[in-house]
Amino acid sequence: MGENFPLWPTAASAGAQNVDALFIYLIAVTGGVTLLVFLLIFIFAMKYRHTKAKAVQIEGSVPLEITWSLIPLGIFMTFFVWGAAIYFAQATPPKDAMEIFVVGKQWMWKMQHSDGVREINQLHVPTDRDIRLTMISQDVIHSFFLPAFRIKQDVLPGRYTTTWFRANRPGRYHIFCAEYCGTAHSGMIGEVVVMEPAAYEAWLQGGRGEGSMASVGQKMFQELGCSTCHRFDAQGRGPNLQGVYGRQQLLDDGRSVLADDNYIRESIVNPGAKVVAGFKPIMPTFQGIVSEEQVLALISYVKSLSTPAQTEPASNRPAVPPQAGATKVQ
């Protein structure tokens, strides 16, 4: 028993404990009703056995029908409200959460911390910190499942999905892929390593490599020639990206859109989809040129242009523009 034969999953976050509480409530209520049905069937089968009883014809009873429709409905509504409350809390990550990017591909998980540390099938996080996961798939649909935190979110190709958790117990917990994704689906597993904040800092120092994701993104912004058009003044052929992230953008067709991760990603891989008002749809697509990890780095950079502690504007040194005609679409 115990460790080798768990009948209940470890709960490593306050959120998990909330889900457990609701689960226990449901077991108690529905288990009670189910037991009652079992018991009644058993009792009726014994008490009214044909050897002892002659049938008494009963038409039915409208008040009884209404009672056993409305009472269940009322109970269901308590499930609904409590369940929805947990779900909404899960769907809205706290604003100042620490951001981790997850890229799923057949059949591995690639994690990137915003300060540049990369991991495969492992994710180190500190306790008592809100962790927000921004996830995307490079191929088919996957699903990032952390049983110890009772959270799961499908990871889609083509757009970001998010989820979050706040671990309160150090330990190693499973990561499973929960959406069937082909041959090695059951091998697409890993672990979250939850550490005390101090231990986490120490671990972080050991792994820091090529600089933060924003700085990697800044380098790419130059190398890919983005900076040629997206200048930090009003003269560029593309919009100035300073202060854009997190704001509403007016589009050339009169609509407006929130400049979030998904919008910026779309503008990189499918620039013609939503063009900012006042600009021409001249930007070439970067689909097939930049990987999902590189897109994430670019987004981190664009995001850094909107935070108060902003880095110095990129210099205006010329860069080779991407060859639009050679764009490969896969």
Next chain:
Amino acid sequence: MASAVHNVVETKNYLNSDFGIKSWLLTTDHKRIGLLYLVSITTMFFVGGFFAMLIRLELLTPAGDLLQSDTYNKMFTMHGIVMVFLFLIPSIPAVLGNFLVPMMIGAKDLAFPKINLLSWYLYMIGALLVIYSIVTGSADTGWTFYTPFSTQYSNSAVITAALGVFVSGFSSILTGLNFVVTMHRMRAPGMTWSRMPLFCWSNYATALIQLLGTPVIAITIMLVALERLFNIGIFNPQLGGDPLLFQHLFWFYSHPAVYIMILPSMGVISEVVTCFSRKRIFGYSFVALASIAIAVLGFLVWAHHMFVAGMSVYASLIFSFLTFLVGVPSAIKTFNWTATMYKGSVYLHTPMLYAMGFIGLFAIGGVTGLFLATLGIDVHVHDTYFVVAHFHYIMVGGAVLGYMAGIHFWWPKITGKMYPETWGRIAAGTIFLGFNLTFFPQFIVGYVGMPRRYHSYVPEFQILNVFSTAGASILAVGYILPLIYLFWSLRYGNDAGPNPYNATGLEWTTASPPPKENFHETPVVTWEAYDYEHMPPIPEEEPVVHR
């Protein structure tokens, strides 16, 4: 109404009126077509069961050691496709419904006998395509065919398998069409809607779903084929498509399809519980209208399969709410069946044992469905073994037990022979035990976190999986027993007589097996359904063998 029994000795019946293979393959008799379906779907059931057994054997140990992962993935895919599309969906409507609906309403046949035969041929073409796909490498997409895996990434026989599903879907549509028209146009004089047996009501509700829902899965499969064969971007984002669009379309049919599978079983239970409690059904109109409510509401809950798919949270909220609503009519039915036993005169014959098993297991399957409708819980248990356990409680504990109840209940009518009662009870008990041992541990292992469709798993899940596999072996024995003794009874069973249980219902007023035209003269109905007040009790002894 006992006077309505007018046939005592029949020499000519639907089985011996014509002979030869042509008389079966070209028959338009709804009873013979029912038997054609019975043979076909029983075969498919054991094919699907064989795959299930391989899955359970693989999962006996955590390591993926019995099958290769690709083989395992194909096994669970084909298990799902065969069981859902080739067994469960046609099971009761196409076998028992075909046989009984015309007789229950006092008609000579379905409205369109030739279309009925066409349905069977379409079913067979679909089944053969699926079998061909198995032989040529199988699909490995899961029965859900999720995109873009199925359209762009899988290297397996996706198109052949999907084509099989596509074709068999038309069989389902035509059966539904036939039932709707038959029940509207061909009821005998006096057989008003409110006198119709509940088995007919639930098949009517099923037929509505078949007619309105199945075309959507046909369209969806066409779109999958377009993207897979011609790279037309519909679902794959790299081609400009949207993978969630597929899920919406797929579940728009496949959730109502769950009700195609369970509603007919509910109809069987209403017939069986009344007969073996010697009582009219408690709350006839509530049970009848609950079927219709389930059919209608069933169309409005599909996206509860997508709470973690990346859909809008507000959409989740609405679909969660509607899912709780569809739970109410199911609860009404459960309470009414239980209340029907109250102050009855209960006989524990095999069909009744299955029916009591159905009520209990359907209750468990139903309430665990409430867990999945609860948003905060679904996030954790979605795509785990909790879901696998839940839908097997509905599909096996519910649909299959209902089917078994019906097959035993009407076996005397279909064949003219009694099945051996003792063996029937033993098999029913075996199935109940084996089923619970197989699937109950899966609720636990699912909540602990084991994802479904895993070829290998982490060691701490093993003990519960061992229970499951042990249960599956018992379940297999429970399924093989009826196969043996029902065959045995064809030759050695006691003659049933027209009405061995003294049941109400027009089908019991004619001979067993029934004559080709069902009734020698069109019956006139002057009594309510389940008029057990005026029926004698069930005879103590089985009728004596006359051979």
